[in-house]
Amino acid sequence: MIKVGIVGGTGYTGVELLRLLAVHPDVQLTAITSRKEDGLPVADMFPSLRGRVDIAFSSPDKADLSKCDVVFFATPHGVAMAQAPALLAAGVKVIDLAADFRIKDKAVFEKWYKIDHTCPELLEEAAYGLAELNRDAIKGARLVANPGCYPTTMQLGYYPLLKAGLIDAGSLIADCKSGVSGAGRKAEIGTLFSESSDNFKAYGVAGHRHTPETSAQLQKFTADKVGLVFTPHLVPMIRGMHSTLYGRLTKDVSNEALQALFEVQYKDSPFVDVMPFGSHPETRSTRGSNMLRLALHRPDNGNTVIVLVVQDNLVKGASGQAVQCMNLMFGLEETTGLTQIALLP
Ligand SMILES: NC(=O)c1ccc[n+]([C@@H]2O[C@H](COP(=O)([O-])OP(=O)(O)OC[C@H]3O[C@@H](n4cnc5c(N)ncnc54)[C@H](OP(=O)(O)O)[C@@H]3O)[C@@H](O)[C@H]2O)c1
Numbered sequence: 001m002i003k004v005g006i007v008g009g010t011g012y013t014g015v016e017l018l019r020l021l022a023v024h025p026d027v028q029l030t031a032i033t034s035r036k037e038d039g040l041p042v043a044d045m046f047p048s049l050r051g052r053v054d055i056a057f058s059s060p061d062k063a064d065l066s067k068c069d070v071v072f073f074a075t076p077h078g079v080a081m082a083q084a085p086a087l088l089a090a091g092v093k094v095i096d097l098a099a100d101f102r103i104k105d106k107a108v109f110e111k112w113y114k115i116d117h118t119c120p121e122l123l124e125e126a127a128y129g130l131a132e133l134n135r136d137a138i139k140g141a142r143l144v145a146n147p148g149c150y151p152t153t154m155q156l157g158y159y160p161l162l163k164a165g166l167i168d169a170g171s172l173i174a175d176c177k178s179g180v181s182g183a184g185r186k187a188e189i190g191t192l193f194s195e196s197s198d199n200f201k202a203y204g205v206a207g208h209r210h211t212p213e214t215s216a217q218l219q220k221f222t223a224d225k226v227g228l229v230f231t232p233h234l235v236p237m238i239r240g241m242h243s244t245l246y247g248r249l250t251k252d253v254s255n256e257a258l259q260a261l262f263e264v265q266y267k268d269s270p271f272v273d274v275m276p277f278g279s280h281p282e283t284r285s286t287r288g289s290n291m292l293r294l295a296l297h298r299p300d301n302g303n304t305v306i307v308l309v310v311q312d313n314l315v316k317g318a319s320g321q322a323v324q325c326m327n328l329m330f331g332l333e334e335t336t337g338l339t340q341i342a343l344l345p
Helices: 012-021 079-089 106-111 131-139 147-163 210-221 255-265 315-329
Strands: 001-007 027-033 069-074 093-096 143-145 172-178 229-233 240-249 272-274 292-297 305-309
Touching: 001 079, 001 240, 012 027, 027 240, 069 079, 069 315, 079 093, 093 315, 106 210, 106 292, 131 147, 131 315, 143 229, 143 315, 147 172, 147 210, 147 229, 147 240, 147 255, 147 292, 147 315, 210 229, 272 305, 305 315
Parallel strands: 001 027, 001 069, 069 093, 093 143, 172 229, 272 292
Antiparallel strands: 172 240, 240 305, 292 305
């Protein structure tokens, strides 16, 4: 059994990790931290886990994480980088759901996240945890940077087109929407029911932290200079993410060839569903599951290709993706413990 620790067990990605790992056949939950809830049985806070998780939260200083085989950090940025070096030295693998190891360039990280990076020597080593595009590196990694939720949709949607050189890399436009759980469980005015329900708005238009992460990754797929305009929006739903990705075609290509490009690219990726050309994927078709669904469109058969991408921000966008990485790091089937079908309606 893989002994698992979770730092940040009271947050949304933390409880989602618990939901997935409580029924994972190869996992033993060993330590779950909370600074505020030290001693409280986990199932007292989350009755959904009654009968499945029988340990209590412990404060991060008391939890002996070095006895784990792997530790997930479901915490704000800055927490994993403070503890990863000691855990790695103790032979513990680390998966960070925050951004500490996603951006290789220390200066870029510090500019966007406004904190000093305290272990830049680990940046190069960290594997970027997007299994569909980086499977081999994750398999051999002891430190994984789990991708951001929006960046997951943008990369999987744009990758086949950029790799094939079919679209203008300099004019990518990503119009993306997230449910409110994307902001986490902490109390903030903007996520109050009366602020976020029955309302729809863009945010971070002038610059969002997921832009440098996504641009750096997309740049690996093409020799042309990537130019990405990314506009996130908050939608009044709890879970779910919908990204509408626009690309300007630079080559003469049929719709059948476009569709085949995606089907071939993801034929061995169990968590990417390439839907029939012209489909309209819905966020609820992914709710609670690790599946990302996408579909291609080409209005008027013109020179714009549109990729519609949906996922559950807490599963494929965060905790499910992290478990997918853990499976690869420990030599398990990628799908182990992740075969839930989306909850519908
Ligand atoms: N929500 C999403 O859809 C999503 C998607 C992808 C990635 N992420 C990333 O995943 C991370 C967690 O997100 P979330 O939505 O789960 O956040 P959250 O709901 O706000 O939970 C944060 C957790 O971190 C703990 N924590 C906060 N500061 C800490 C510290 N200094 N030391 C130790 N523990 C600390 C909190 O627990 P206590 O206060 O009880 O200690 C809480 O359990 C973030 O980096 C986020 O950007 C989130």
